[in-house]
Every structure is written in C-alpha cells, then in structure tokens.
Amino acid sequence: MNSRIPPHLEDRIAQTPRRGLPADLRQACLAMRGSAPRPTPPVRQHAFWLQWFWPHPAAWGGLAILWCTILALHRLAPVPVNVLAATGPSTPLIKDPDSTRQLAHQRETREELLRQPLPPLDFDRPRKASPPSTNRIA
C-alpha cells in the first residue's frame, strides 16, 4: 500500500523545523531562576534534650527561674553559726585578747591534768568490817 511513497518521507518529516522555546517563556524562566527562593539548609536534628524540653517550654522555663531564685537566695542568706564552727581552728571565733589568753590557760591546765596519772578511786579499796553497833535497839 505504501510502496509508492518514497522511504525518505521520514527524512523529510524529520527535517521539518520544530518550533522552539518562545522568547517570552524563556525570559519568564530566567526570571524565575532569579527569584527562586534560596535552598533552605537541611533541618538539623534537634538534640535529645531539646526534644524532651520542647513540649512544655513555659513549664520548664518557670521551673528554671524558680531554681535560679532559690540559688540566688541561698547565696545571699547569712551563714549560720554552726556552719562557722565547723570551719575549724584556723578561724578563731573569739577575738578578745583577754578571753583568748584565758582560754589558752584553761587548755594548758587541762592538758597538764590529763598527763598526770589518776589516783585510785575509793571504791577500789577493800572495806573494813565495822563492829556491830551497840546502839542498835534490841
């Protein structure tokens, strides 16, 4: 049926110039390239702690403020006496010279007494048998 048609019809068709990209569409594409949003950086994976905190930021923030207040008050409060006593002998509590001298004397006396052997107590000696009392009422 197609034997009369020369085989180069295909070449003839292929040589028919196609329409190219319209100039206005090309300009629109180039403009789109210029106005394209910059590629957004990849979203970083949130740290574990951030994921944990994130659901209730106000509650966690309030808790953090409360702890900061507690720490600040703790630092500003006066130091109690028993804490000062526990700090050791390097920080003398009594600064009056007379009292200091008196205390030193007492300390020496105490050490001197501790060095001396203690006399045997009375209840260690055997008790003498006492004669029966004549005053006893028969």
Added chain:
Amino acid sequence: MHPLEQILDDHGDAVFSFLLQLSRSEPDARDLFQDLWRRLVENPQLLAEARDPRAFLLHLARNQFIDLTRRRNARTRAHEASQDQPDLAGLFEPAHRPDEDAFREALDRALGQLPEDQRMVVHLKLWEGLTFDAIAVLLDLSPNTAASRYRYGVDKLRTLLRPLYDEIRTP
C-alpha cells in the same frame, strides 16, 4: 553563564517541542514547561545526577504530561480524541512558502491523529534521533514495543500525507 541558563539554551527547544507534541496545546505546553523548570530551579541537583540531561528532561516532561492528563476530566479527553480534524498545534515554524506551509500544516494535523503513545515514539525517533533502546528506557517500554509503535505511527503518517506529498514531489 549560569548552569541553568545553559540547560535552557541546550535543551529548552527540544523539551518545549516535545511538550507541544504531546499536549497539542500551546498554553498547556507552556504551563508544563514552567512547572518542569520550577522543579529544576528549586532542586538543581536533579540534573546533576542525570547521565544524559536531554533524555532526563524529556522523561520529566513526559511525566509532567501524564500527570496533567490524569488531572483532566476523562470526558474532555474523549471529546478531544473523537475529533476527526484535530486543531493545529503549531508544532512547526512557518515557512512563508505556500507548498511548504501546507505540508507542515498537514503534518501537524496528521501527528494529531496519531495515538498518544505512537506520537511520543515518532517524535523521539524523528526529531530527537534517539535509538529504540534509548526511547524504550525513556518511556519505560521494551525496545520491540517502541519499534512497533514507531512503525505503526509512520505508516499512518504516510497514509495521511501521501496525497499531499505526491503532489509536492510531482514537478
């Protein structure tokens, strides 16, 4: 020159022509081309991974066209397919010579009467010069299917164009 501008210069005509061949509607071809270009602008590494940029772009264009036809109403497509004399798609540059312009117009209409799958293969073979193996990869076909679609398509074009072609060739 910007790499994307280079791509537009190297492949823009081929991709637009392919889209025009598939859609047979200049507004559709323009929309599809802009959508495809937007994808490239927003995701430039798409092309960086392609071995053959032209084939890759034609593949993207074909997918864009398939998406469009799926979105379209089936009734509209049936109406278009039933037209005996399809409208001119404006596939070719005007020659400003009566005989040649008549041939181009007839070729345009004849291509419009081909089924879509044959038209794709004929276009890629005749105007892109691709082998049947390359066409098969691009359209997800077997090479034999691509070759047979081409044969059917060209036979139909011969039948439709024979009277005019004989007239042109007769001195």
